[in-house]
Ligand SMILES: Nc1ncnc2c1ncn2[C@@H]1O[C@H](COP(=O)(O)OP(=O)(O)O)[C@@H](O)[C@H]1O
């Protein structure tokens with residue numbers, strides 16, 4: 001193992017982080033309206049949301065990324081490899097986050113909706129001021145473990161040429177014929193990123209739990 | 215040790231001069247049905263401005279359902295609710311404007327407080343003022359602090375609700391409802407989730423509110439409150455008003471057998 005190997009793999013870290021963070025933010029945001037549609041009184045919206053969720057959860061992430069990058073990317077809508085993978089993973093994340101939010105919603109006391117109604121809060125305020133913050137808070141543990149899973153899935157980016165940790169490891173392994181140490185370094189980086197994410201989420205969860213008892 | 219006996223709650227005669235006969239809330243033929251089960255059976259009720267009315271009655275008699283019809287949290291199957299100039303037919307969906315105007319006029323306090331747990335006490339009271347009345351943050355906070363002081367909780371403004379006792383939480387909920395300047399306050403068993411001492415501090419706030427001239431409709435298990443703070447007592451059973459009149463008369467000398475049995479059962483408990 002050489003310092004070159006180490007540094008070579010390390011240059012992929014920003015890309016791995018960028019893919020994971022961008023896909024997660026996209027999915028966490030889109031998941032909210034998707035969850036609202038899933039629970040809507042309007043049957044059409046419910047069906048659309050349901051089909052979306054089934055579609056994005058049952059087809060492997062790799063396939064979706066190929067669809068966006070090679071399918072859309074070649075011709076229809078020229079997008080970069082980074083955009084392709086963020087779009088693919090982000091839309092899958094939206095489907096999963098919508099289901100996480102839906103589960104968390106049942107933990108929110110019916111009295112929160114009733115108080116909002118009785119106080120004449122407009123519905124935008126009920127969703128944004130009252131329900132969404134509690135929803136994000138209740139779903140924090142599940143979201144964090146999903147984010148760690150997403151970090152690992154982000155390696156799919158390497159298959160379409162995003163120079164992330166996995167891409168660099170693969171490249172260096174092939175050029176040095178020393179697969180084992182190189183991939184060990186890559187594994188170490190993934191662990192070093194996911195451990196703090198999990199720890200941070202746990203700490204935030206405990207802090208919020210102590211403060212708002214929810 | 216404070217004790218909620220009739221003497222500590224005895225009030226000076228409240229000033230109702232000039233508006234004592236003006237109806238502020240009228241319920242006309244309120245009927246509510248779940249499937250075949252008639253929960254409210256053509257109920258009529260009028261509240262005059264400044265009046266405090268207690269509703270008592272066995273569990274399941276439709277008391278909560280009635281309050282929820284008034285602010286349309288759970289609209290009745292048929293009937294009319296008239297609040298001031300606003301008349302609402304419960305059987306048809308109200309316009310958004312009617313609903314907002316109804317709920318601004320009618321404040322509600324729940325048995326389970328229902329404070330927003332992720333906001334400070336001050337935000338709990340200020341947010342509805344900003345979103346519903348369009349007050350600025352500064353004006354809303356000023357009003358909130360006044361109201362928190364009024365319910366004896368000025369020092370809790372920056373705490374989270376979870377840091378407050380149940381009695382304090384309920385007083386905050388009262389302040390939150392008052393912040394929208396309602397004409398009528400509905401209370402649904404505001405002290406039932408509380409230990410007696412904590413319930414007492416809530417009852418004292420309600421007594422002060424009654425004395426200040428607020429029109430109040432209070433579903434309660436507190437017989438002392440019904441007898442000594444309210445002007446009128448209504449006894450409900452099976453979705454009907456079975457007895458109604460000046461508090462002392464109803465509480466001490468009920469006319470119907472059903473009311474006698476209910477009051478005896480409560481007093482023997
Ligand atoms: N959502 C509902 N569906 C069916 N029945 C209900 C519902 N809510 C209340 N009820 C029934 O209505 C009756 C009155 O309930 P409620 O108003 O809560 O009584 P109270 O507040 O006097 O204890 C009860 O018999 C109850 O079972």
Ligand SMILES: [Mg+2]
Nearest residue numbers: 277278279403
């Ligand atoms: Mg009830």
